[in-house]
Amino acid sequence: MNPEQTTLKHQPTGEAPSIEASIVLANPRGFCAGVDRAIIIVEQALDKFGAPIYVRHEVVHNKFVVDELRAKGAVFVEELDEIPSGSIVIFSAHGVSKAVRAEAESRGLTAYDATCPLVTKVHIEVEKMRKAGMEIVMIGHKGHPEVEGTMGQVEQTSTDDHQASDTTNSTGMYLVETPEDVAVLTVKDPAKLAYVTQTTLSMDDAALVINALKEKFPHINAPKSDDICYATQNRQDAVKIMAQDCDLVIIVGSPNSSNSNRLREVAKNQGIDAYMVDNASYLKPEWLANKKKVGVSAGASAPEVLVKEVIAQLQNFGAGNVQELQGVVESVVFQLPKNLTSAAKTNTVQS
Numbered sequence: 001m002n003p004e005q006t007t008l009k010h011q012p013t014g015e016a017p018s019i020e021a022s023i024v025l026a027n028p029r030g031f032c033a034g035v036d037r038a039i040i041i042v043e044q045a046l047d048k049f050g051a052p053i054y055v056r057h058e059v060v061h062n063k064f065v066v067d068e069l070r071a072k073g074a075v076f077v078e079e080l081d082e083i084p085s086g087s088i089v090i091f092s093a094h095g096v097s098k099a100v101r102a103e104a105e106s107r108g109l110t111a112y113d114a115t116c117p118l119v120t121k122v123h124i125e126v127e128k129m130r131k132a133g134m135e136i137v138m139i140g141h142k143g144h145p146e147v148e149g150t151m152g153q154v155e156q157t158s159t160d161d162h163q164a165s166d167t168t169n170s171t172g173m174y175l176v177e178t179p180e181d182v183a184v185l186t187v188k189d190p191a192k193l194a195y196v197t198q199t200t201l202s203m204d205d206a207a208l209v210i211n212a213l214k215e216k217f218p219h220i221n222a223p224k225s226d227d228i229c230y231a232t233q234n235r236q237d238a239v240k241i242m243a244q245d246c247d248l249v250i251i252v253g254s255p256n257s258s259n260s261n262r263l264r265e266v267a268k269n270q271g272i273d274a275y276m277v278d279n280a281s282y283l284k285p286e287w288l289a290n291k292k293k294v295g296v297s298a299g300a301s302a303p304e305v306l307v308k309e310v311i312a313q314l315q316n317f318g319a320g321n322v323q324e325l326q327g328v329v330e331s332v333v334f335q336l337p338k339n340l341t342s343a344a345k346t347n348t349v350q351s
């Protein structure tokens, strides 16, 4: 069993603060359809082909999920040259550049694609915009694998050459993170310009950047539908509503999870204390001192088992009953890749 799965017991000391807070649970929270699908793809590949199954990058940004898959035989790598030729590779939910796909093919790897279909939608948008002769501004976080994959749809593998101040950009894509980046952005033809966004941005922060773009480039084309995905929007809305009635918010999520970080920021922006924890062992009893209501939610890559452990630990500290809020009911389900569902089973699962 993973050490984080064990129920953690806090030993109260004489100095422990008096805690009377009740707990509120946001809805929806935790796994989205893209994360569900990505995990199932790795599990089915292990089931059909046996270990090892190579996964380029953490399939989703959650330590618990990655550790569990690793224990079942998944091998996580950052670059394809770490994988023996002829092996099976799975691309993570964040998506990959065209160069990575081409490299997998040239190395004789069999690839199964766990890219979230909502990320693929942005990739297709980028291709269409470029074919229409437009330059594209991507709003996203430099270095995030989703940004690298989306920028790489125009044959680049790194974001390093796409800075806002790069006025000699030959790929036609520019990366901006803030309104300040927009202020220094120079494009070739403002009349032929479009923007796309990373799927997991803060809606409020993205709106500021989009407004700055529209002010500077009044003819800029927007994506046909919002690039920030339904799961990101629903979880941010739910935390915003929950936080109005709380004086502390705990978000369950790993440090490299973009959407989990954004949830913490959403709560923090309501003027209350907000922390993000990978699991219950990171909670501190002093956070609850003099608090009346503690809100709990989880990023799209954080499993419910970790939420349950966080609640148990909060109650172990002295917090009271749990009230679960009503929220948007999500029914999105994504199909698995056809080449995986049709692949013949060649082996039994390895441990």
Ligand code: SF4
Pocket (backbone or CB within 6 Å): 032, 033, 034, 035, 093, 116, 117, 118, 119, 199, 200, 229, 230, 231, 232, 259, 300
């Ligand atoms: S957070 Fe959104 S884009 Fe990312 S995997 Fe989930 S549904 Fe897809």
